[in-house]
Amino acid sequence: MNAVGDDQPLERCSLFGTFNLRSGTEIGSFQQAFNALCEHLKVKGYLHSWRVWERVFHDRYDARFPSTSIVLEMCFHTERASNDNWDYIQAGDEPVRSLHSAVTRKVADAHFVLCRRL
Numbered sequence: 001m002n003a004v005g006d007d008q009p010l011e012r013c014s015l016f017g018t019f020n021l022r023s024g025t026e027i028g029s030f031q032q033a034f035n036a037l038c039e040h041l042k043v044k045g046y047l048h049s050w051r052v053w054e055r056v057f058h059d060r061y062d063a064r065f066p067s068t069s070i071v072l073e074m075c076f077h078t079e080r081a082s083n084d085n086w087d088y089i090q091a092g093d094e095p096v097r098s099l100h101s102a103v104t105r106k107v108a109d110a111h112f113v114l115c116r117r118l
Contacts, residue, residue: 012117013079018055018068019110027054030070033102038074040099046085049075066111079116 021030031052038050053071076082089100 019107
């Protein structure tokens, strides 16, 4: 159920990732590459939105969380779309191969989890 007054469509399935940027990589460079990848995946019909967050470190909130500084969310229309997206990227065809590589070579210490909205 959406929160009262929330007129945005339900985000049925999201991929959350947390990671650090590789040494020498600027956040702007990462965001440009990530946005290009996500725009492509949106045009292909897999994603409807995405977000990039900078982590705010907090001793009490951070229990057992990986020591990473960037968090992202990729919001899929459905769980099926998330699985189809995985297959599309894993096939490794252009242009997604180059777009995905431009993102992954900028990150280190990555952790990912796919979640279904209740």
